[in-house]
Amino acid sequence: MGVAHYGRLGYERCDYEGTRFQPCQAAKGTEFCPGAEYLYCNTGYTLLAEIVARVGKQPFREWMKQRVFTPLGMKNTLFYDDDERIVKGRAYSFHKSNDLSAGFYKKSVLSYANAGATSLFTTVEDLAKWINNFKNPTVGNAATMKQMLERGRLTKGDTIPYAFALVHGKHKGLAYYGHSGADAGFRSNITYFPKEDYGFIVLNNQAEANPTGKALEIADVYLAAYQQKGKEAPAPPKPATPENKPATLVNADYVGRYYSPELEAIYTIRQKGNRLELVHVHHGEVPLKPVSKDQFSTDWWFASTIDAVRNSTNAVTGLRISNGRVRNLWLMRLPDDFDASKPPLAGK
Structure with a gap:
């Protein structure tokens, strides 16, 4: 490197x-x-x-x-x-x-x-x-x-x-x-x-x-006197129409906890009001912005793009996080009750 x-x-x-x-x-x-x-x-x-x-x-x-x-x-x-x-x-x-x-x-x-x-x-x-x-x-x-x-x-x-x-x-x-x-x-x-x-x-x-x-x-x-005149700014994007609106999301599909074996860290997706947000114990929380079906963006530079991964039964089984430095960092979905059992007591 x-x-x-x-x-x-x-x-x-x-x-x-x-x-x-x-x-x-x-x-x-x-x-x-x-x-x-x-x-x-x-x-x-x-x-x-x-x-x-x-x-x-x-x-x-x-x-x-x-x-x-x-x-x-x-x-x-x-x-x-x-x-x-x-x-x-x-x-x-x-x-x-x-x-x-x-x-x-x-x-x-x-x-x-x-x-x-x-x-x-x-x-x-x-x-x-x-x-x-x-x-x-x-x-x-x-x-x-x-x-x-x-x-x-x-x-x-x-x-x-x-x-x-x-x-x-x-x-x-x-x-x-x-x-x-x-x-x-x-x-x-x-x-x-x-x-x-x-x-x-x-x-x-x-x-x-x-x-x-x-x-x-x-x-x-x-530096205005030295600069070349730029081209006209591109036209703003067209408003959403039935043809180009993002697919309707079912928030319950994504809510859960996800674990990265590489980072040894857990990220949580939870619903807050009518939106989803990504939560981390150190970084706090950030809104998940729908981009397309099963894809989101966030304002965190290290999690700028998040893709949900589904299995053959259409259930979300994990996430892949990408940004300008990392591609497809894998986070697997944890069972909802993965931490339900009581931790062992000291000395036991």
Whole structure:
């Protein structure tokens, strides 16, 4: 699994504890042959950080501070690899609540301590110094910056937008590169237009925010004189008619509990009013939006598409969850009474 993530292990399920790294032990093989396709995966970066720590013989947090953050003058940047550490002036993150009796927002907890793909605490001012390093290298040199921008290539010869932790793109005719991030309720984006030498940084602590869209909106203000005129916006979708309305759903078909052997986690589908919602003990609850017969979408990025699977008798036997990083994660339906028996008492 290279930096460009040409082939990836099942689901991003890993156990991080200090220097112990147990990657995806329950994963059922790869999503595709290495090099044939591309999907983003956090696990590669967490593994890379562990390699740096072991080869450098010091915590990744300290290695980055000494060799990257301090030379660039990023005084307010650190990797948060201890979830009990108190950081003065830090922001916490939130998400909108579906239970208004508990308030409009709930806290989104960053409840683990691994670094590499996540857990970077920083500021807009510090990230501006990181962007400037591409044009005026202090850390690394021109060859380093060139290599970071090198696009990945598939085995069939096609190049992909992804480089070394940077994504290439175009916006209204202008080339840019950058990256976005999301964890707990934090959302972030860096977009840099090298030819025009404009960089845009958006940091947000509300899960429903769209920092990538906001960065491009700001770019439109500053780069309007350089941009190509876009095509007219496509016509809005036609309203539902008897021919294209989603099939009527029988909610009782889906209500139940579902277990993932890979994640060792249970998700519940329950009915609330006239709608269905997906529930998890840690993530909370989210509405299930019908897309078509036996297919739903949610606002959780890690469960963006959910397909119900039926058996020969037309009963729902499980779910397959997919998103931009995972395909067809299997959750089997549990019997309604699977936990009806009493647990054994201690010492018995």
